[in-house]
Amino acid sequence: MGDLYTVLWKETKEMVRDRKTLLMVILTPIITLPFMGFAVVYLPAAQEVVVSVVDEDLSEAFIGNFAISSQSISSFLRDYLRYFGFAVSDRELEVAQVVLKIPAGFVSNLTSYEHQASVVVVRKLGSPRVDQAVNYVEMLLNHVSKKVSEAKVLALGEIAGVNLRTEAILNPIATKTVVLTPAGAPAEAEESLRLQLSRVLALSLVFVTTPAASYIADSLIGEKERRTLEKLLSTPISRSSFILGKSLVASFIGLVGGVSSVVGGALLFAMPTLLYSSDVIRYVSPEVLASLFFSSYISILTSLSISLPVVLRSPSIRAASISSASIIGVASVVYLASLFINLDELKMPLAMVLAVPYASLASAIIRVSLGESLRAAGYLLYSLAFSISLILISTKLLDPERMISSRP
């Protein structure tokens, strides 16, 4: 009877009957990924930030025949801040995290040709959402500023009797940004959103890196602790079949984890669609899903192939948990970094980070979303070769004496 088949038969039976582990592997990505999307996209808007607009000027003036009042400016600000989801209140100054004060004399300075008007923005230290409120206030004030400039330019032109366009004076250099893919093809500006989402997908690989590693560790240490290992090692079953069989079944767990992370990823994309009826969902191309699937699977193989030699050389729960903690550590750092940078565009010696399979895997997903499938395939193959070699090397590392006689 084929050794490998025997080990697979036994491992599969044990795995299928271990409901808890199986459920955890399936449900973790399906639950966490959409929640991650929810947390990143929706929650910030749900945090209440109170903004007050205090009008101490209460006056009106003209630029040419263009009327400007402090009341109209403050109600413009209030309306838009409300529209952007902030709480606007002029009463409770002490609870407001952002206070915009329009001082007396503001409109008169604003409409003059000699003075600069000023406002005071007071902000309390707080969350990124407070920073966001300040950004919106500044953006709205810029808008007002621009309108006033235009009115002034037009008024001056009229006085001077010159025919003019406001753009020619306020903005004599126009900048037009054309977005291209790395290959040089024109891209929609919106595609940067797809890239952003694919970075989040790369981060999602963190969740599938652990189950297979802890599965293989538990499978080996478990045999020892449950006192089944010694008899199995004494049978004619070869050591390499023993390791390969266990790895294959653990990687099947990985496959299951990969599928559910694809489902979770699809739900993550669906989140903004459901919440804001935007159609980001159309950016989930089959290629992106396929790369997510393969990356997940290989990420799992990588983790198990790294923990395998550690557990074989020192088969204790402590060694296993240290190794899986360091695997999660490395994987999280790499996947988190890929949120912000393209790891495959670093200069030497930092470029060597790409030798870490997790870095290649994250890059693969990002490259696919940039339309560079061939490069992505290269990254995937590299990581696959890395983990398979490590597993094959591990089959030579199994030392029965060490396995049965090491004490925790």
Next chain:
Amino acid sequence: MDGTVVRIFNLRKSFGRVEALRGISFEVARGEIFGVVGPNGAGKTTLLRIVAGLMKPSSGEVEVLGHKVPSEVDRIRKYVSYLPEEANLYSKLSGIENLKLYAMAYVEREKIDEVVRVGISIAGLDLRDLERRVEAYSKGMSRRVAVAATLMVKPRLAILDEPTAGLDVVSARYVREVIRRFTREFGTTVILSSHNMFEVSRVCDRVALIHSGRVVAVDGVDRILSSVGAEDLEEAFVKIVGGRGG
């Protein structure tokens, strides 16, 4: 191959500073049930693990079925079946599935069913029980299945490390009877360890008394008893070891 199944000469094994075996020598003839007897920590398990090829000797020679152990152990694994001390079955598998697993490990596809049938008859349990998962078994039931899994493949050498440890009298008796009956039937040579002197005198043809990693006597039980003028093996052991301290 002559009539010697196991040949051990001047075997030593140390774990760091602990000398578990300090020069063990004996031979086991074909068809014999050979007992390795000694108190806790005497070195029985270490000795059997080395014979099973799972541990390397520090020095000395071990030959099983005419092959050097551990260097040529892969060539004899098919003919040697080992039941480790306190070995358990796979708890998520049924009793029958456990038997099938070890049958698959030892014999070709065509013979698996037949071997499992032999295993079932050795275990002597209800088929309904054997179809349930092992997690629901009592210790006695598990041990019966484990012993069956070890003997059913009709090995040339069976290595049994304390096969009756922790069993009640009824189960222990059953296991002893099974070992005697089926190994005679299959022509299997047995090395069995125990610290139960009574058990050894009932089951074994010859015994080696081990104390602190040394063989203090090897012979048939009756001859050991008469040589030191003892009533039973326990008394003989105390008489022999008493003079050595220890």
